[in-house]
Amino acid sequence: MTEMMLDIRNLKVSIPTDRGMLNAVRGVDLQIAKGETLCLVGESGCGKSLTATSIMGLLPRYARVTSDRFEMAGQDLSTKTDAKLAKLRGRDVAMIFQDPTSALNPTLTIGRQLTEGVMRHEKLSRSEADARAIEMLDRVGIANPAARLTQYPHGFSGGQRQRIMIASALMGRPGLLIADEPTTALDVTIQAQILTLLGELQADLGLSLLLITHDLGVVAAIADNVAVMYAGRIAERASAVELFAAPRHPYTKGLLAAIPVPGVTRRGSELPAIPGRVPGLIGTMQGCAFRDRCSIAGPECANDPVPLVSTGQGHFIECVKAAEVSV
Amino acid sequence: MLSFISKRLLVALLVCLTVSALSFGLMFVSGDPAIAIAGAGGRAEDAEAIRVAYGFDRPLIVQYLDWIGSALTGNLGQSIYFNVPVTEIIGNRVGVTLTLGFISFLVALVIAVPLGVAAALRPNGWLDRFALVIAVSGQAIPSFWLGLMAIVVFGVWYGWVPISGADTWQGYILPVIVLSYYAIPELMRITRSGMIDVLATDYVRAARAKGLPMHLVISRHALRNAVLPLVSLAAVQLGQLLSGSIVIESVFALNGLGRLAWESLLRSDLPVVQAIILILSLLYVVLTTLADILNAVLDPRLRGNS
Numbered sequence: 001m002t003e004m005m006l007d008i009r010n011l012k013v014s015i016p017t018d019r020g021m022l023n024a025v026r027g028v029d030l031q032i033a034k035g036e037t038l039c040l041v042g043e044s045g046c047g048k049s050l051t052a053t054s055i056m057g058l059l060p061r062y063a064r065v066t067s068d069r070f071e072m073a074g075q076d077l078s079t080k081t082d083a084k085l086a087k088l089r090g091r092d093v094a095m096i097f098q099d100p101t102s103a104l105n106p107t108l109t110i111g112r113q114l115t116e117g118v119m120r121h122e123k124l125s126r127s128e129a130d131a132r133a134i135e136m137l138d139r140v141g142i143a144n145p146a147a148r149l150t151q152y153p154h155g156f157s158g159g160q161r162q163r164i165m166i167a168s169a170l171m172g173r174p175g176l177l178i179a180d181e182p183t184t185a186l187d188v189t190i191q192a193q194i195l196t197l198l199g200e201l202q203a204d205l206g207l208s209l210l211l212i213t214h215d216l217g218v219v220a221a222i223a224d225n226v227a228v229m230y231a232g233r234i235a236e237r238a239s240a241v242e243l244f245a246a247p248r249h250p251y252t253k254g255l256l257a258a259i260p261v262p263g264v265t266r267r268g269s270e271l272p273a274i275p276g277r278v279p280g281l282i283g284t285m286q287g288c289a290f291r292d293r294c295s296i297a298g299p300e301c302a303n304d305p306v307p308l309v310s311t312g313q314g315h316f317i318e319c320v321k322a323a324e325v326s327v
Numbered sequence: 328m329l330s331f332i333s334k335r336l337l338v339a340l341l342v343c344l345t346v347s348a349l350s351f352g353l354m355f356v357s358g359d360p361a362i363a364i365a366g367a368g369g370r371a372e373d374a375e376a377i378r379v380a381y382g383f384d385r386p387l388i389v390q391y392l393d394w395i396g397s398a399l400t401g402n403l404g405q406s407i408y409f410n411v412p413v414t415e416i417i418g419n420r421v422g423v424t425l426t427l428g429f430i431s432f433l434v435a436l437v438i439a440v441p442l443g444v445a446a447a448l449r450p451n452g453w454l455d456r457f458a459l460v461i462a463v464s465g466q467a468i469p470s471f472w473l474g475l476m477a478i479v480v481f482g483v484w485y486g487w488v489p490i491s492g493a494d495t496w497q498g499y500i501l502p503v504i505v506l507s508y509y510a511i512p513e514l515m516r517i518t519r520s521g522m523i524d525v526l527a528t529d530y531v532r533a534a535r536a537k538g539l540p541m542h543l544v545i546s547r548h549a550l551r552n553a554v555l556p557l558v559s560l561a562a563v564q565l566g567q568l569l570s571g572s573i574v575i576e577s578v579f580a581l582n583g584l585g586r587l588a589w590e591s592l593l594r595s596d597l598p599v600v601q602a603i604i605l606i607l608s609l610l611y612v613v614l615t616t617l618a619d620i621l622n623a624v625l626d627p628r629l630r631g632n633s
């Protein structure tokens with residue numbers, strides 16, 4: 001049994017809105033082993049960012065969160081106060097965001113932003129923290145790192161800033177790194193470099209990596225396992241090899257079939273479009289959320305709960321007809 | 328940074344020159360100043376004598392250079408009404424206005440900024456609503472009315488504070504309250520909206536993701552960015568408070584610059600009016616320049632390449 005870095009069961013996140021309760025995450029299970037890269041894919045608005053943010057404990061105050069289990073490196077996070085969670089952030093788990101241009105504070109130097117976390121967590125002196133910052137900047141491929149510490153973010157390109165954000169996330173030597181669409185805001189040529197860097201760092205440092213991306217090419221290249229999310233639930237989960245070779249959920253099949261050349265996505269790394277619309281997330285939902293768009297939907301798909309089918313080797317499909325769906 | 332400051336100072340100098348030319352021109356907007364001094368019913372010979380005595384017969388540019396030259400050496404001319412140097416009259420009055428203005432400004436900042444921050448931390452919370460009530464009423468209630476009410480209630484009914492004048496420090500209490508209450512809503516509003524914007528940014532999220540405690544996230548990351556618009560507004564507000572509120576000074580019978588300007592205008596004492604306008608305009612230039620420099624200190628992007 002491999003050691004678990006993250007073990008979440010039945011995570012629900014709801015947000016009160018003017019139109020009623022928006023049930024954005026509706027019972028998600030997510031396991032990541034130590035040193036594993038899990039890619040989370042799914043259409044815009046299906047709840048990927050909320051899931052990731054809940055791991056950081058950074059959901060908005062008004063969000064309602066429940067789960068049956070929420071463990072990170074063996075610690076139960078669900079019972080921890082925000083002050084306790086703050087001690088884990090940046091140290092056990094770190095996160096990088098979509099838009100590196102806005103994720104760095106324009107009024108503080110790079111050095112200050114890199115070191116402030118570890119100086120607090122690990123009580124490092126300024127020179128120790130600076131030394132680590134230089135080491136990390138060097139690692140992520142920033143040339144002449146020592147001189148960069150006194151510079152402000154506006155002197156750096158988008159790609160460089162994302163490298164700096166990665167360095168910043170690694171400063172506390174976290175076991176789990178969450179990257180929420182880390183390349184969407186970047187130039188296409190830079191995207192590949194950043195993702196390659198992430199993959200290398202993950203392998204070198206033995207990180208567990210939760211990577212949210214729309215780019216199925218990237219998924220094929222660096223994921224150990226893939227979770228496909230749809231309307232607040234995990235529709236299918238499998239190893240990357242298995243998922244690309246033998247997708248079982250009609251939604252996953254639709255996604256993969258929409259890719260023009262296997263392993264290559266279109267420019268802008270948009271997730272391939274499949275016909276139909278995502279159901280509204282306000283209020284409760286009966287049966288399979290995908291059935292309006294599913295070509296093989298039948299009357300039994302309207303029943304609750306939708307069965308979770310396992311084919312072994314960690315391949316799970318949430319679909320009544322998963323057993324019948326041909327490979 | 329140095330090049331930014333020198334550029335900014337150059338701009339300030341140009342504005343000063345324009346402002347001085349405008350206040351110099353004031354002397355002539357109401358027509359021939361010699362006739363104004365001689366009085367509407369005065370004889371033509373008197374006006375002519377005055378014209379020569381005051382040098383109004385010389386070319387305008389010469390008069391301007393002469394005026395600005397002596398202004399630079401601290402000579403702002405003679406008051407026509409009192410026949411003493413303008414600087415002396417202003418010197419007697421400026422203390423009251425500066426005291427009132429600065430104290431009101433500090434009181435307003437000390438109340439408005441924390442309240443704005445607290446309101447932004449929980450939008451629509453009870454504190455936010457309370458702050459909104461203060462802001463709306465502060466903007467809706469005219470200062471003179473509030474001032475008069477304060478005098479009636481605290482001065483006349485309770486007798487806690489003097490009802491007029493500034494002979495003792497207690498005399499400043501009510502004017503400071505009324506004046507800062509006038510300044511608070513705008514300062515609070517801009518702090519709140521700036522803070523709400525900044526709290527929603529990715530770098531604040533990133534700061535929290537590093538595990539910084541909330542008070543550091545607010546003070547180090549959020550506030551520093553949120554105060555940028557506040558600094559510019561505060562400079563203008565301080566300028567307004569220091570320009571002496573004619574209304575407040577009249578209501579509380581304080582002998583400040585605002586009241587002096589008003590009285591001098593009624594007395595056609597143009598050199599005094601001119602000097603006050605010049606001083607206050609220059610004050611604005613100094614304050615906005617300082618605000619820009621302070622902003623550049625806070626935000627490296629404003630400094631250009633350094």
Ligand SMILES: Nc1ncnc2c1ncn2[C@@H]1O[C@H](COP(=O)(O)OP(=O)(O)OP(=O)(O)O)[C@@H](O)[C@H]1O
Pocket residue numbers: 015022024042043044045046047048049050051060281
């Ligand atoms: N703070 C919020 N207030 C209200 N609704 C929210 C908030 N955050 C997310 N939502 C809603 O919750 C749903 C899930 O959002 P989430 O950001 O997790 O989607 P996502 O899968 O990350 O999408 P994307 O690919 O566009 O980033 C969306 O419908 C979104 O509109």
Ligand code: SF4
Pocket residue numbers: 249250251288289290291292294295296297298301306318319320321322
């Ligand atoms: S449960 Fe029914 S509707 Fe849902 S994916 Fe399976 S077949 Fe389609």
Ligand SMILES: [Mg+2]
Pocket residue numbers: 048049050180
């Ligand atoms: Mg997202």
